Amino acid sequence: MTQSCTIPRGIRLNNPGNIKEAPGDKTQWQGERATDDDPVFEEFVSPEAGIRALARILLGYQRRYGLNTVTGIITRWAPGCENDTGSYITHVAARLGVAPDQAIDLTKADTMAGLVEAIIRHENGQQPYPREVILAGVHLGLKGSA
Ligand SMILES: [Ca+2]
Ligand SMILES: [Ca+2]
Numbered sequence: 001m002t003q004s005c006t007i008p009r010g011i012r013l014n015n016p017g018n019i020k021e022a023p024g025d026k027t028q029w030q031g032e033r034a035t036d037d038d039p040v041f042e043e044f045v046s047p048e049a050g051i052r053a054l055a056r057i058l059l060g061y062q063r064r065y066g067l068n069t070v071t072g073i074i075t076r077w078a079p080g081c082e083n084d085t086g087s088y089i090t091h092v093a094a095r096l097g098v099a100p101d102q103a104i105d106l107t108k109a110d111t112m113a114g115l116v117e118a119i120i121r122h123e124n125g126q127q128p129y130p131r132e133v134i135l136a137g138v139h140l141g142l143k144g145s146a
Contacts, residue, residue, distance in 0.1 A: 008124040014044035016120040017054035051137025071100045092118040
């Protein structure tokens with residue numbers, strides 16, 4: 001990786017979770033850019049909008065699929081076919097200060113913010129956003145629908 005000298009794609013696109021477009025790019029997120037700059041990944045108008053979308057997805061994992069551990073969430077987020085899921089889980093759990101199979105509650109803003117920060121750091125090799133930006137996106141994600 002050459003992240004030390006270039007801005008990672010996820011940061012450049014305001015998509016720090018590296019959310020991929022669904023086939024045909026049918027998903028229109030709140031705060032999605034009108035322009036499609038990258039054929040594979042979503043792009044957002046602001047970091048808050050990209051963080052909001054990430055929080056929506058993670059919240060959906062808990063609500064829809066009952067996933068409420070780092071192991072469950074990251075295994076779905078970063079499947080083994082294209083990621084080193086095991087080291088991803090270890091990294092995120094350590095950042096959060098929880099055991100990989102410990103239940104966490106993503107409806108709590110602080111917990112969601114911690115998870116989002118850990119995912120951003122893992123996806124981009126850095127986590128450049130102040131806590132206020134993370135929390136602003138998280139709050140938007142926790143209160144909104146769609
Ligand atoms: Ca889209
Ligand atoms: Ca795109």
